[in-house]
Amino acid sequence: MKIAVVYHSETKNTQKVADIIVEGAEKVEGVEAKSMSIDQVDEAFVNEAKVVFFGTPTYAGTYSWQMKKWIDTSKIKLAGKVGCVFATENFLGGGADLAELSLIGMLLVKGMFAYSVGIGEGLPYTHFGAVCIKDGTEEQQERVRLFAERVANNVKKSFKE
Template sequence: MKISIIFHSETGNTKHLAECIAEGAREAGDIEIKLMPIDEVDASFVEASSAVFFGAPTYSACLSWQMKKFFDTTQLPLAGKLGGAFATAGYIGGGSDLGELVMIGAMLVQSMVVYSGGAFCGDPFTHFGAVAIQAGDEAQTARAKIYGTRLAQKAMELFS
């Protein structure tokens, strides 16, 4: 199984969170994972992927405009794939939840199947997706790894 992780990152924080999520996803089994900045997307790998996770920094209490533009203009074949969202922010309460919800909305518009790895999976109680403040401390990155494992497990359950 293949999983794509597509992210926007200017100063490296969201890239770091993407790497933590990939590390967690690898623990779910025999999965090939490709991390891709939004301007270096490997369309054929995405097409072959069962799941695609999207990450963005929080700008003005929402997702970055670069990631919004990506969703507004992408021609990638995303329909039917499992989707998940993650975000970084400068501050707790800085708007990462709204950014994740806008990404989740965009995934639904793309006809994706969205999963949160959410609160009812137990501790850690992820709600809309993984979040970190800047690059995240040890606890935040540990939560992101578990998020990656949960989403990859769901992808295997649905598509293996």
């Protein structure tokens, strides 16, 4: 099962979190995950992916315009895939939640199945998606890893071929 991780990153925080998503997802047997910047998207891989994670920095309390532009202009068909999100921010309360909810709205419009694990697996909860302050403390990074592993596990179980 392929999992694509598409991110926008200018100063590498979101890129580092994207790499941790890959690490977490690949803990699940049979999962091949690949992270890719919006500037270098492997379209063939995304087309084959069952899950697409979208990672964004928080810009003025929401997701970045670069990510919005990529989603608005990409010709890749996202409908029917599971969509998950993660965001980085500089400050606690800096708007990452709204960035994620806005991104999730976009995924719904695209026809994706939005998924966050939520409170479904107990602590630590992932309310809307993973959040890191900059590239995250060790604890935040561990939550990212677990989030990705849980998504991979649950999608593998629930969305059989």
